Amino acid sequence: MDNFWEQLEKPILSMTPMAGITDSAWRQICKMWSADVVHTEFVSADALHYGSKKTLAMLAYQASEQPVVVQLFGKRVDMYPKATKIVESLGVAGIDLNFGCPAKKVAGHGGGICLLRDMETVKKIVNTTIESTNLPVSVKSRISLNAIQGKPEQGKITAFDLIDALADLPVKAMIIHGRTYETPFTGPVDLEALKQLKQAFKTGVFLINGSFQTIESVVSDLKYTQADGIALSRSLYGQPWLFKQIKDYLKTGVYQTITWPEIKDTAIKHAELLFANKGKSGFKEMRKHLLFYVKGRPDATEIRKQLVSVETPQEVAKILNKLD
Numbered sequence: 001m002d003n004f005w006e007q008l009e010k011p012i013l014s015m016t017p018m019a020g021i022t023d024s025a026w027r028q029i030c031k032m033w034s035a036d037v038v039h040t041e042f043v044s045a046d047a048l049h050y051g052s053k054k055t056l057a058m059l060a061y062q063a064s065e066q067p068v069v070v071q072l073f074g075k076r077v078d079m080y081p082k083a084t085k086i087v088e089s090l091g092v093a094g095i096d097l098n099f100g101c102p103a104k105k106v107a108g109h110g111g112g113i114c115l116l117r118d119m120e121t122v123k124k125i126v127n128t129t130i131e132s133t134n135l136p137v138s139v140k141s142r143i144s145l146n147a148i149q150g151k152p153e154q155g156k157i158t159a160f161d162l163i164d165a166l167a168d169l170p171v172k173a174m175i176i177h178g179r180t181y182e183t184p185f186t187g188p189v190d191l192e193a194l195k196q197l198k199q200a201f202k203t204g205v206f207l208i209n210g211s212f213q214t215i216e217s218v219v220s221d222l223k224y225t226q227a228d229g230i231a232l233s234r235s236l237y238g239q240p241w242l243f244k245q246i247k248d249y250l251k252t253g254v255y256q257t258i259t260w261p262e263i264k265d266t267a268i269k270h271a272e273l274l275f276a277n278k279g280k281s282g283f284k285e286m287r288k289h290l291l292f293y294v295k296g297r298p299d300a301t302e303i304r305k306q307l308v309s310v311e312t313p314q315e316v317a318k319i320l321n322k323l324d
């Protein structure tokens with residue numbers, strides 16, 4: 001299988017895995033708006049190993065989403081060979097390994113970012129995955145975490161340690177969220193560390209992630225860090241066209257403001273795709289996206305009141321088509 005990462009034009013614009021967000025509908029919408037790569041939300045290697053149908057169903061995708069990267073998490077090395085084979089059999093483009101999740105249910109049990117405290121296991125997981133597949137394997141992590149929980153004075157484990165540990169393995173891409181375990185989702189990213197990490201990582205492409213501010217700042221962050229690309233996350237909520245705007249800005253120095261008809265069409269399309277995938281029972285998930293799509297409109301409060309109870313894409317279209 002080709003290493004698709006190498007074939008993408010740089011800078012690579014990707015979206016990160018996000019639990020509860022990056023489902024097939026959202027990935028299709030991001031691709032429509034020029035994302036280069038899309039990621040599934042993280043799925044448990046253990047669940048795949050044990051044949052969970054629910055987990056497998058989370059990995060359904062459309063050809064138009066490719067290249068699709070499936071992200072796995074889990075701390076048991078022996079779960080990865082079978083999980084990897086299952087993922088490979090789906091025909092996706094790559095596998096990403098999660099060493100960055102700070103959530104209690106993952107990190108609290110020594111998984112996600114906390115696995116970096118057991119670098120031998122991290123190395124074994126990456127090696128085992130690479131040996132089990134022909135797909136390119138990537139890794140996503142964070143800048144650092146305290147070496148001992150709650151004891152910053154005892155030192156830190158950093159993404160530099162991760163890069164050192166994996167230096168002999170052909171990891172094809174690395175995505176580093178420029179925040180720490182201790183500051184999981186707020187505050188600025190450490191651009192200086194990201195710049196140095198880009199230099200340190202030798203085996204594949206290096207993507208920065210975290211705290212997207214403006215289209216202009218994405219471009220200047222890319223320039224400053226010399227990264228091969230950027231992975232967007234929460235900034236995409238309600239504005240998947242950021243991919244196109246960033247690309248336009250990179251190529252021409254200008255980008256178009258998005259118009260209401262484009263926003264409305266995107267939101268309705270998104271609703272239709274999500275309904276097609278998840279039906280009426282799953283459609284509630286669309287409501288949070290819709291609230292973001294109307295953000296910034298002077299009548300947003302009034303429209304939100306109507307959108308919070310929609311049950312079908314037809315209802316969404318009826319509400320949005322009435323607006324100028």
Ligand SMILES: Cc1cc2nc3c(=O)[nH]c(=O)nc-3n(C[C@H](O)[C@H](O)[C@H](O)COP(=O)(O)O)c2cc1C
Pocket residue numbers: 016017018019020021041042071098100101140177185209210211212232233234235
């Ligand atoms: C709701 C939510 C779910 C997330 N799920 C995942 C996940 O499944 N895997 C992962 O590696 N990171 C996950 N993340 C982290 C994001 O991918 C990203 O690294 C983080 O949000 C920082 O980027 P931002 O500041 O641009 O949002 C999640 C973040 C959020 C807010």
